[in-house]
Amino acid sequence: MLKTFRGGIHPKDSKTLTSNCPIEIAPIPQKVIIPLRQHIGAMATPVVKRGDIVKKGQLIAQNQGFVSSNIHTSICGIVVDICDYNHGTFGKCLSVIIESNGEDEWCEGIPLERDMSALSGKDIVKIVQSLGIVGLGGATFPTHVKLQPGEVKLDTLILNGSECEPYLTADYRIMLEWAEKVAEGMKLTMKILNVKKGYIGIEDNKPEAVVEMKEAIENICKADGLNIEVVALPTKYPQGAEKMLIKVLTGREVPSGGLPTDVKVVVQNVGTVVAIYDAVAKGIPLVERVVTISGGAIKEPKNMLLRVGTTFADAVNYCGGLTSEPKKIVMGGPMMGFAQYTLDIPIAKGTSGILALTEKEVNSGTVYPCIRCGRCLEACPMGLVPSMFANLADKDAFLEAKEDYNLLDCVECGSCSYVCPSKRKIVQAVRYNKLQCVSAANKK
Numbered sequence: 507m508l509k510t511f512r513g514g515i516h517p518k519d520s521k522t523l524t525s526n527c528p529i530e531i532a533p534i535p536q537k538v539i540i541p542l543r544q545h546i547g548a549m550a551t552p553v554v555k556r557g558d559i560v561k562k563g564q565l566i567a568q569n570q571g572f573v574s575s576n577i578h579t580s581i582c583g584i585v586v587d588i589c590d591y592n593h594g595t596f597g598k599c600l601s602v603i604i605e606s607n608g609e610d611e612w613c614e615g616i617p618l619e620r621d622m623s624a625l626s627g628k629d630i631v632k633i634v635q636s637l638g639i640v641g642l643g644g645a646t647f648p649t650h651v652k653l654q655p656g657e658v659k660l661d662t663l664i665l666n667g668s669e670c671e672p673y674l675t676a677d678y679r680i681m682l683e684w685a686e687k688v689a690e691g692m693k694l695t696m697k698i699l700n701v702k703k704g705y706i707g708i709e710d711n712k713p714e715a716v717v718e719m720k721e722a723i724e725n726i727c728k729a730d731g732l733n734i735e736v737v738a739l740p741t742k743y744p745q746g747a748e749k750m751l752i753k754v755l756t757g758r759e760v761p762s763g764g765l766p767t768d769v770k771v772v773v774q775n776v777g778t779v780v781a782i783y784d785a786v787a788k789g790i791p792l793v794e795r796v797v798t799i800s801g802g803a804i805k806e807p808k809n810m811l812l813r814v815g816t817t818f819a820d821a822v823n824y825c826g827g828l829t830s831e832p833k834k835i836v837m838g839g840p841m842m843g844f845a846q847y848t849l850d851i852p853i854a855k856g857t858s859g860i861l862a863l864t865e866k867e868v869n870s871g872t873v874y875p876c877i878r879c880g881r882c883l884e885a886c887p888m889g890l891v892p893s894m895f896a897n898l899a900d901k902d903a904f905l906e907a908k909e910d911y912n913l914l915d916c917v918e919c920g921s922c923s924y925v926c927p928s929k930r931k932i933v934q935a936v937r938y939n940k941l942q943c944v945s946a947a948n949k950k
Contacts, residue, residue, distance in 0.1 A: 535817070552602055
C-alpha cells in the first residue's frame with residue numbers, strides 16, 4: 507500500500523502539455539538581467555561595474571555573510587547597467603544587465619575535470635558555496651547552509667522528485683534525461699552529510715521516472731554501499747512539501763516551528779543535486795536551469811534549459827509566442843507561484859515555471875464571506891484552521907494568527923484557497939500576516 511499524508515487535494519495536473527517534451531537548450535539571449543537577490547538571505551553585492559567585459563561563469567556578485575549566495579553571469583558580453591529592475595518576487599531588485607557579444611566562452615578554469623574521490627565533505631561544501639548553488643525547488647535556500655547542520659547528527663537524505671504542482675514537468679524531465687547526474691549528485695550530498703540512508707520520493711503519476719531513477723540508483727548503491735530507496739508516492743498535492751515527504755517516507759514529524767534537521771533529515775530537490783554534481787565534477791556555477799513554459803496561452807509549451815537572467819518574454823518567444831492574451835501570468839506553479847503583471851521579468855535560479863493561463867484555467871470569481879463549510883480544514887495538510895488566517899488578516903490581528911493559530915506552520919500550499927467555495931484569498935492573507943509579523947519584529 508502506498509504511503510500518504512492527511513489532507514491535501516487533487517487538482518487537474520495539466521502536465522500532459524509538456525511531460526513528453528525533452529529538455530531543449532535555449533538560444534543565447536541578446537541580453538540578460540541578473541537579479542542580485544536570487545536566494546533567501548542577504549542580497550549579493552556586485553563586483554563588476556558598467557563597461558566591464560565578462561565571460562560566462564564569471565563571478566559578478568559576492569555573497570554577504572553565511573546565508574547568502576554568489577552570483578555568476580550566464581552569458582559573455584558587456585555590463586551595460588547595474589540598476590533596480592523588475593523582480594518576480596520582490597517587485598524591484600538591484601540587477602546586473604549584460605548585453606551579449608554573441609560568444610559563449612566559459613571564463614578561465616571552467617569547465618574542469620576534478621577527482622571527486624579525493625574531496626572531503628568540507629571541500630565539497632566550499633565548492634557548492636563558491637559556485638552559488640541554491641535550492642531549485644522554489645525556496646532558493648543557499649545549499650551550503652543546508653549542508654552544514656552544525657552539531658545535529660543527521661541520518662537521512664530525501665530527494666524530492668514529487669513535482670506535485672500542476673503544469674510543471676521540469677523535474678520529471680531531469681529524472682528521465684539526467685538520471686545518472688541525479689544519482690551522482692545524491693551520492694555527493696550523502697557524503698557531505700555523512701549519512702548512509704536516502705530516499706527519492708516520486709509521485710506515482712511518473713512511472714517512467716521511477717524506473718529510470720531505480721536503475722541509476724541501483725548502480726550507485728552497488729558501487730558505494732549506500733542504502734537508497736526510490737519510493738512511488740500517491741499523486742496528491744502537496745506531496746512535495748518537505749514536511750509531507752518526511753512524514754510519509756520516515757514516519758517522523760517535524761515539530762511546530764522546527765526544521766527537517768530537528769528530525770535528523772535534509773531534503774533536497776532533484777535539480778539541486780544535479781547542480782551540486784555539475785559544480786563539484788566540472789566546476790560549473792549555477793547559471794542556467796530547466797524551466798517549464800506552459801499554459802493554454804503558450805503556442806508551443808516546452809521544457810527549456812534557460813540562462814539565468816533570460817526574460818520571460820524571450821522564453822515565451824522561444825515557444826512560438828502567445829496564442830491569446832493570457833488571463834494570468836505565473837512564475838512557478840499555479841498553486842504556490844507568484845502572479846506577474848509583465849513578461850519583462852528575468853529568470854532567476856528559483857524559477858521553475860512560466861505559465862500563461864487562459865481564463866478557463868484560472869480559478870477566479872467573486873469573493874464571498876466565509877460560509878464555515880470546513881473544507882479548508884479538511885484540505886490543510888498541516889492540520890491548521892486556514893479560514894481564521896483570512897478572518898484575522900481583515901482585522902490586522904496578525905499576532906493572534908501567529909500565537910493562537912500557528913501561522914508560521916503554514917506552508918502556503920494553497921490547498922485551502924483551491925477548495926474554498928467562497929473563493930477567499932486565504933494564501934494572500936497568510937502572506938500578509940507573515941509580513942506584518944516580520945515588520946513588527948523589526949520595529950522592536
